[in-house]
Amino acid sequence: MHVPPPDDVTAGWWDATREHRYTLQTCRSCGHVQHPPRALCTACSSMVDLGFVEASGHGVVDTFTVVHRAPVPEAAVPYTIARVRLAEGPFVLSTLEGQDWRIGDPVRVGWLDLDDGRALPVFHR
């Protein structure tokens, strides 16, 4: 699986995945939690008070789709893609392991280890 390398802003988030820690960028100035990580807080525009805070790894299925045609030849279909609403507020895109998902189902994070030592968060029941 190809995941582009981190950049200056996202490096801290990806570093935590090496230890299977799920973090979210949080503004120490106003408390806003956002994903993906950015160079500024979209709530208060602070560029200096941003850091990565340990998150619960829990959420609910906001919506989902089962993909039946692969975007790349090596992908095995079908698989389920979802928007997960994290307990801390932000939405994230991910895959859901297993089948027969419904909107509103609770999920928690799991990890898919990448060859370079990072890990990709995926969600399951």
Add this chain to the structure above:
Amino acid sequence: MSGVAIVGAAECDLGSTGKSTLTLQTQAVTRALADAGLTLSDVDGLATTGVSRFSTTQLAEYLGLWPRWVDSTFVGGSAAEMMVARATQAIEAGQVSTVVISFASNQRSARSRSLGGVAEEHIPEAQFETPYGPLYPLSYYAMAAQQYFHRYGGTREKLAEIAVAARAWALLNPVAFRYGAGPLTVDDVLAAPMVSSPLTVADCCLVTDGGGAVVLTTLDRARDLRHPPVRVLGYGERSTNTSMTAVEDLTATGARESGREAFARAGITPADVDVLEVYDSFTITAALSIEALGFCGPGEVLDYISDGRIRPGGELALNTSGGGLSYCHPGQYGVLLLVEAVRQLRGEAGARQVPDARVAVAHGTGGILSTHATVVLGVR
């Protein structure tokens, strides 16, 4: 209401042409000018996208132009509607007098469309979304449909009406890709291969070559030209997201705001609209747009369209060309919404003509419900 009018409109060759994008662009531009009774020497403004990195500059050089005004606003399927707003403002400001807005692609002949979309390594989505393998743009629209069904009790059967009605219109349009293909039924849509649930192949637009162009100039100049002027009455737009996770509610799009502002500028309400041309990249795209533009209330669109209202002869003339679903979809289809609106307002639409059409709305949607632009057009 502006002092600017559309005076020319045309399609290039459509379908599977075997021609290059620049050949199709040239057809679109020159045919729209001929329709207006103008020539390339009258053009001092040009707007296009999808040609190359320097799209409008590229096309201008190709056509032998050195325009005093250009626009390459790159926002996918709403680009042409945004360009109408930009061109109208530039003409009213006196910077330019005659603008051509065009788009064309040969994506069917070139087999250039990919299910996964275009990879851009430097954007956040490349790290946080693309690795999971969503179809782009389809999976986002599929998730919007799923959320809509869940919240409002909609079904695939009810949503299929968008595709069924589009086919009925296409059967009246001799240049539609599905002209002569026969009617489409709800069962056909449901039985088509699933791509990204709940959307099947039949919920998805065509992949064809094609394109078109429109010519805009001052209302004063328009009065001396071949056709009755089609006035630009209003416009509005919103840019909302590029990622799949930025928008809180997938069922309520930026079309609410773009439509509200366009209608206010034109001094109309949905009840005044005789012809509605909305981007139907997928069945759900059109459904969400009808609702967001205010033709029915939140959660009501699938019932609103269920009684034949959007089929030929129905109360709401929707996507009268047959739409992206059954007529033509070269990507960035927005310019063809304008071409069909102009034809309807001029009374040139043949078997699919909407009687006494005075006000038409063209509403473009780009990306993954990313960009939304509404144009209100009218004739006296």
